[in-house]
Amino acid sequence: MSGIEPIVMPKWGLAMQEGLLAEWHVAEGATLTKGQEVADIETSKIANVFESPVGGTLRRLVAGPGDTLPVGALLAVVADASVDDAAIDAFVGDFQARFAADAESAAPPPEPATIEAGGRRLRYLEAGEGDGVPVLFLHGFGGDYLSWMFNQDALAEGRKAYALDLPGHGGSSKEVGEDLRDLKGAVVAFMDAKGIEKAHLVGHSMGGAVSLLMAREDAARVASLALVASGGLGEAINGAYLDGFIKETRGKKLRAVLEQLVADPSMITGEMVDEVVRFKRLDGADAALRKVRAALAEGDRQRGPLRGVLDGLGVPVLVVWGEKDRILPVEQSEGLPDGVKVLRLPDAGHLPHMERAAEVNEAIKAHLAGA
Amino acid sequence: MPKKTYRQAINEALRQEMERDPRVVLMGEDVAGGYGAPGEDDAWGGPLGVTKGLMPIFGRDRVLDTPITEGAFIGAAAGAAATGLRPVAELMFVDFMGVCFDQIFNQAAKFRYMFGGKAVTPLVIRTMYGAGFRAASQHSQCLYPLFTHIPGLKVVLPSNAYEAKGLLIQAIRDDDPVVFFEHKAMYDEEADVPDEAYAIPFGEANVTREGDDVTVITMGRMVNYANQVADKLDKEGIGVTVVDLRTTSPLDRETVLETASETGRVVVVDEAHPRCGMAADIAALVGQECFGSLKAPVRMVTAPHSPVPFSPALEDIYVPGPDRIEAAVRATLDNAVARAAE
Numbered sequence: 238m239s240g241i242e243p244i245v246m247p248k249w250g251l252a253m254q255e256g257l258l259a260e261w262h263v264a265e266g267a268t269l270t271k272g273q274e275v276a277d278i279e280t281s282k283i284a285n286v287f288e289s290p291v292g293g294t295l296r297r298l299v300a301g302p303g304d305t306l307p308v309g310a311l312l313a314v315v316a317d318a319s320v321d322d323a324a325i326d327a328f329v330g331d332f333q334a335r336f337a338a339d340a341e342s343a344a345p346p347p348e349p350a351t352i353e354a355g356g357r358r359l360r361y362l363e364a365g366e367g368d369g370v371p372v373l374f375l376h377g378f379g380g381d382y383l384s385w386m387f388n389q390d391a392l393a394e395g396r397k398a399y400a401l402d403l404p405g406h407g408g409s410s411k412e413v414g415e416d417l418r419d420l421k422g423a424v425v426a427f428m429d430a431k432g433i434e435k436a437h438l439v440g441h442s443m444g445g446a447v448s449l450l451m452a453r454e455d456a457a458r459v460a461s462l463a464l465v466a467s468g469g470l471g472e473a474i475n476g477a478y479l480d481g482f483i484k485e486t487r488g489k490k491l492r493a494v495l496e497q498l499v500a501d502p503s504m505i506t507g508e509m510v511d512e513v514v515r516f517k518r519l520d521g522a523d524a525a526l527r528k529v530r531a532a533l534a535e536g537d538r539q540r541g542p543l544r545g546v547l548d549g550l551g552v553p554v555l556v557v558w559g560e561k562d563r564i565l566p567v568e569q570s571e572g573l574p575d576g577v578k579v580l581r582l583p584d585a586g587h588l589p590h591m592e593r594a595a596e597v598n599e600a601i602k603a604h605l606a607g608a
Numbered sequence: 609m610p611k612k613t614y615r616q617a618i619n620e621a622l623r624q625e626m627e628r629d630p631r632v633v634l635m636g637e638d639v640a641g642g643y644g645a646p647g648e649d650d651a652w653g654g655p656l657g658v659t660k661g662l663m664p665i666f667g668r669d670r671v672l673d674t675p676i677t678e679g680a681f682i683g684a685a686a687g688a689a690a691t692g693l694r695p696v697a698e699l700m701f702v703d704f705m706g707v708c709f710d711q712i713f714n715q716a717a718k719f720r721y722m723f724g725g726k727a728v729t730p731l732v733i734r735t736m737y738g739a740g741f742r743a744a745s746q747h748s749q750c751l752y753p754l755f756t757h758i759p760g761l762k763v764v765l766p767s768n769a770y771e772a773k774g775l776l777i778q779a780i781r782d783d784d785p786v787v788f789f790e791h792k793a794m795y796d797e798e799a800d801v802p803d804e805a806y807a808i809p810f811g812e813a814n815v816t817r818e819g820d821d822v823t824v825i826t827m828g829r830m831v832n833y834a835n836q837v838a839d840k841l842d843k844e845g846i847g848v849t850v851v852d853l854r855t856t857s858p859l860d861r862e863t864v865l866e867t868a869s870e871t872g873r874v875v876v877v878d879e880a881h882p883r884c885g886m887a888a889d890i891a892a893l894v895g896q897e898c899f900g901s902l903k904a905p906v907r908m909v910t911a912p913h914s915p916v917p918f919s920p921a922l923e924d925i926y927v928p929g930p931d932r933i934e935a936a937v938r939a940t941l942d943n944a945v946a947r948a949a950e
Contacts, residue, residue: 303843348610408804488815507818518774518806 819847
C-alpha cells in the first residue's frame with residue numbers, strides 16, 4: 238500500500254491540542270505541491286494558513302469545514318492517481334482505527350515553570366534535551382513565552398530551548414525598572430539561576446533590543462543573535478500601537494490594535510485578544526507596561542540606538558523582518574554591517590516568527606548550525 | 609494555565625485579598641465552623657466549603673463565625689465597612705436576605721448618599737442563588753433583580769471560575785456595597801484561572817461569542833447555556849452574539865445597545881422571574897433606544913412567574929436551559945423573516 242500519504246491536523250506550537258479546519262483551498266482531484274497553501278486552520282491562539290506537507294494528487298478530503306479535530310487527526314489523503322478508491326478507503330479506515338486508540342494517551346500541553354532570579358519571579362517554558370548551546374527566546378512588548386509557540390520545539394533539537402517571560406510580562410513578576418537594562422539584567426539573572434553560561438539569543442522586537450544590550454554589555458554570555466523585527470536598529474516606532482495596547486481594555490478596540498501586528502488581520506483570533514485582555518488585568522501589569530513603554534520609546538522615537546552594537550560583533554547575527562511590518566519599518570533591516578544575514582519576508586508583518594513560522598525556523602536553524 | 613473550580617477561584621480571591629489588605633475580614637454562618645463548640649476547628653468553611661482553609665491562615669479575628677441572625681451580622685458588617693474595615697459577609701442563601709433588607713436597602717445602600725458623600729461602605733455580601741439543587745422554593749431563588757433595583761448597591765453575577773475570581777477581587781476593592789451572586793450549581797465547574805491576583809472592572813460586559821444574526825444578553829449561569837446555543841447554531845450558519853453582563857448594576861448600556869443594534873434581533877435570558885426582572889429591564893432599554901434597528905420583537909427567556917417547584921421533574925423544566933434559548937433565537941429569526949415578507 239505504498240504511495241498513500243495522510244495530511245493530518247498540524248501541531249502548531251507546544252500548547253496546541255486541537256484545531257478548527259475553517260476552509261479548504263483545494264478540491265479533491267487537485268494536484269498538490271509540497272508547501273502549497275491548502276487550508277485555513279484556527280487554533281485557540283491564532284489562525285493561519287496550512288501548507289501541505291506532501292505533494293501528489295489530493296484523493297480524499299476527510300475533514301470538512303467547521304470540524305474541530307485533535308492534533309494528528311486525518312484531514313485528507315494524498316496518493317497517486319493510479320491507486321484505486323478501495324485502497325484509499327482501506328487506508329482511511331485503518332488510520333482512523335489507530336488514531337482513535339492513540340487519542341487515549343494524548344499528552345497535555347507542557348506547563349511553564351517559575352524560578353526566583355535576581356530577586357524576581359520569572360516564568361519560562363523549557364523544551365528539548367541535549368548538550369548543544371541552549372537557545373533563549375525573548376519576546377516583544379506585551380508578549381510572553383507563547384510568542385514562540387511555533388518556534389520553540391523546532392529549534393530545540395539537540396539542545397535546550399528556553400522561552401522566558403520578561404519582567405512585567407506573562408507570569409513573571411510585574412516589577413520593572415526605568416530602563417531596558419533592567420530587562421537585560423533579568424535575562425542575565427535567569428541564565429545564572431539556570432546555570433546557562435552562554436546562549437543563542439532569539440529576540441523579537443523589544444526582546445531583540447534586549448538581546449542587543451546583552452551583546453553589548455554581557456558579550457561573553459551570547460553565542461549568537463537572531464533578531465526578529467528587532468528594536469534598537471532604527472529610530473522610528475509605531476508609538477500609537479504601544480499606547481493602544483496599553484489603553485484599550487475592551488475586545489473590539491484592542492483587536493483593532495493587535496491587527497496592526499500582522500499582514501493578514503484574520504490571523505488574530507478572539508482567544509488571542511482575550512488572552513491579552515486577561516494579561517493586562519493582572520495586578521501590576523498595567524503599571525509595568527507603562528514603564529516599559531516609556532523605557533522603549535518617546536512617542537514615535539526609540540530610545541538608545543543599538544545599531545552600533547553590530548559593528549565588529551564577534552558572533553553570527555541573523556536579522557529577520559516582515560516587509561509589511563507596521564510597528565517597526567522594514568527599512569531598519571537595511572544597511573547593516575557585512576556578515577549580518579538578512580531575511581525579509583514579503584507577506585509578513587511584525588510577527589514573522591508566527592506568520593511565516595516554517596521559513597523563519599529554517600533560517601534560524603541554518604544560522605544556529607553555522608554559529 | 610491551572611484549572612480551578614468556581615469554589616477554588618472564590619477561595620483564592622478571598623485569600624489573596626486578605627493577604628494584601630489586613631482590613632479584609634470574613635463573617636457569616638460557619639464560614640470556619642466549630643466556633644464555641646467541641647469538635648474540629650474550620651470544620652465547614654461555609655455550607656458548601658467555599659471559605660474552608662482561610663481561618664487556619666488568618667485566625668478567628670479575621671474569619672468570624674456568626675450566629676444565625678442575618679439581620680445582626682449584615683448590620684454589623686455594614687457598620688464595620690463604614691468605620692474602616694472591608695468585610696466580606698456570607699449570607700448562605702439569598703432567599704434569607706429578606707430578614708436583613710433594612711440593613712442592606714436602608715442602611716448600607718444609603719450611607720454614601722445620606723452622609724453627603726463623606727462615608728464609603730466597602731462591604732461585600734456573598735450569597736448563593738439559583739435553582740437546580742432540589743432545595744425547593746425557599747432555597748432556590750435568584751432575587752438579583754431586587755438588589756439591582758436599589759441605587760447604591762452593585763450587583764455581580766460571575767459566569768465561570770475565571771470571572772468569579774476577578775469580579776470578587778474587584779468587589780472587595782470597591783468602595784460601595786456589592787452583592788455577589790454565586791450560583792450553587794456552578795461550584796464544581798472548572799476554568800483556566802491565573803494564580804496571580806487580577807480584577808475585572810464592573811460595568812464592562814463581556815462579549816463571549818460574536819455573530820451577525822441574533823444577540824443574546826444574559827448573566828450568571830445562563831451564559832454557559834447561551835454559549836452552547838451559539839456554538840450549535842454557528843454550525844448551521846446562524847451567527848449568535850452572546851453578551852455576559854457580569855454586573856446588572858452598574859449596567860454596561862453601551863455594549864447592550866451596540867450589540868443589539870448590530871444584529872437587530874435580541875433575546876434576553878434571565879434565570880429569575882419575568883415580572884420586574886432583568887429580562888424586562890433590558891428589553892425595555894433596547895426597545896426604547898434601538899427601536900429603529902430592531903428587525904423583530906425582543907424576546908425574553910425567563911423562569912415562570914411561580915415559586916421554584918419541589919418536584920424534580922417540574923424544577924427541571926422551570927429553569928431556562930439551552931433548548932428554550934435556542935427556540936427563542938429561532939423564533940426571533942422567524943419573526944424577522946415574516947416581517948420582511950410583509
